[in-house]
Amino acid sequence: MTTSLVAVQLLNGVEYGLLLFLVASGLTIIFGVLGVLNFAHGSFYMLGAYLAYFIAERTGSLLFAALLGLPVMVLVGFLVERLAISRLYARDHLSQVLLTYGLVLVFNDLQRALFGNEVHGVPMPRALTGSVALGEMQSWPVYRIFTSVACLCIALLLRQVILGTRFGMRVRAGASNAEMVEALGIDVRKLFSALFTAGAVLAALSGMLAAPLTTVYPGMGEGILIVSFVVVVIGGIGSIKGAFAGALLVGIADTFGKVLLPGVSSAVVYAVMAAVLLFRPRGLLGQPALQR
């Protein structure tokens, strides 16, 4: 491999990792605070991507699709939390897994019924179609740069919200002791509802950003869900910093795996996970004790 090829793969890996972080951070926060393992998180990613395709095809603008699609996802996230997830807070993992697994099946068929089974391409915004030369042989598409920067900005915003606002303070308090937060007079129900909705929107936004790069296809939500689980497991459940580290590690491992080990590339990510778990069973930044 030449240096520029390595550089391009590294950039691709970082870009994929940042995108993964957006999905995984929602997953890990929802688990950390609400205590719910949400399999339907990937479905929100898929719905986001399909909304991007559906609206962009009709209006010709991905930006417009995001502006119209995100409010839809706010509604979807809110309804799912109120109608289903909120009944799970006091239940065991098995119930959580099964209910959200049921949601995945329902959302998959909903996608088939609304958008069909075909694979769809989503055009990039015209201003972002070019690419930047890297060395003599390689180049990097502008849209990937845009995605990376956008993800990075959202990640920083997320950090700011969690560390610097009252809402974020409640989220952190809720993560360490939800009962105490409730005793202090904060409406935990509203907090959980808002948080779950935010996670759903974040996942959908990632789907929208990824749509022009990956195309839109049935089952895309499950693929990203499972990789996000790997990210969360590597990083340590409930840890946002861990999710960031895990996402970059997985993104880079996956990208190089595809180049170096083409036959078994999909298994590389899981091998990395197994290696991490061998030495740190609770993930890179996971809390050691705390059983939920």
Add this chain to the structure above:
Amino acid sequence: MNASRRTRVALLVFAVALALVPLSGDRFWVQFAAKMMIAALFAMSLDLLVGYAGIVSLAHAAFFGLGAYLLAGLTNGAGLVSPLATFPLALAGTAVAALVIGFLSVRTSGVYLVMITLAFTQMLYFLFGEAPGLGGSDGLYVAQRPRLSAFGTTLLDLGNGRTAYFFIWAALVAIYLLLARTVRAPFGRVLAGIRINEARMRTLGYRTRRYKIAAFVAAGALAGLAGVLDATLYGFVNPAIFGWRQSGLVLVTVLLGGKGTLYGPALGAVLLGVLEHFGEKWTAYWNALIGAVAIATVLALPGGLAGLLRGSRG
């Protein structure tokens, strides 16, 4: 937990009725019933983990798939036909895989374990779907169905639909009796103790992790047996049987039937099988139907069908 007298009578009637299915002579329904029995065996094996040891694993489809692929591999690759050779080897192979995955997974618990087992399942799914020589996404045919012959005469030909049916029936009955004994034996009691309060069991001096790994391996090997029987019945394996959705589906089966009862999950397997069969004809969106059943079970029927039969809902 102990099957009551009424349940025992019902199970006996059910087992006899199943044994009579081949008399109908309808090949479709015989194969359908065989498929249900394999699903029941598969769900019962998971019940040992979920219902008794309290371990929620999403790796169960992986062991089913490994069993099926090992049978295909031993037959096609090594030319082994005798079930006396292939079945124990396939089960041993599955048990070893369960030991490795169990060793890595059981160090954690709860949600971690769910995610880790899911990831391992997915890894195997990709390996068997992509790796060269394993048939890729098209899968593999089992070149020869298991057949036992001695001195030139065939004693047992599992390529024969009816023979395979009775073999599967016998396996189901035997495994039910074995599991029912196991969960009443000290081993099963320790598993139940771990589910209810692991710390206390540890304080009592039990090496709980070893027990959990043992349960994981036993359940995995039995899932492998279900896979072996599946490959025997259909003569065909494909990587879709590894998918995490299959793992999810068997969990739904266990909860729908009623976890911790053994016969409940078998009941769940029959119900889901029937639902799938008629749902497929009725609507293209029968997967959503299964999803709705899963959601409804969690919200309205946490004790499953067995709980309903016993007159309690939890």
